[in-house]
């Protein structure tokens with residue numbers, strides 16, 4: 001893997017916007033900025049319409065949005081953390097990505113799945129294969145076995161939308177979902193698979 005400036009390694013932080021409000025994370029980012037870090041702040045473009053997993057402020061909160069824009073202007077990357085804190089249908093995801101682009105002037109270049117969102121890409125058992133997948137499903141009592149098991153039939157799929165905007169979104173996604181079961185090499189394999197899926201799955205819909 002090539003890093004900017006031919007560095008041998010990189011260090012960065014992709015935060016998790018769960019529970020985040022201006023009051024509880026503002027000071028953290030002031031600290032990071034003082035230290036010279038320009039890390040990634042994840043966001044939810046849309047406010048949730050139902051209770052869900054770890055709600056926090058979103059881009060629909062004006063004071064929060066103003067703060068996010070200032071972070072961006074300081075050089076922090078703004079990342080996508082799904083449309084909101086609960087599962088979103090495809091149309092809502094499309095709206096969230098469009099809003100992100102409108103607010104921040106460009107599509108997200110990085111994203112992270114938000115725990116139990118049903119539209120997560122390569123989540124749950126889909127991150128693994130072979131024996132590791134079987135072991136994972138047994139250990140989790142198959143609670144996450146249905147995450148993206150068949151892309152062509154997944155109604156919440158939005159990968160091809162991401163691909164039109166920035167395909168490297170998947171690379172970030174993969175690196176974030178690395179677990180101790182996985183290696184960097186397997187991450188590369190997953191990236192290739194994901195890119196193949198993204199570029200081919202929806203075009204092949206109905207034919208596979």
Ligand SMILES: [Zn+2]
Nearest residue numbers: 016018114115
């Ligand atoms: Zn989260």
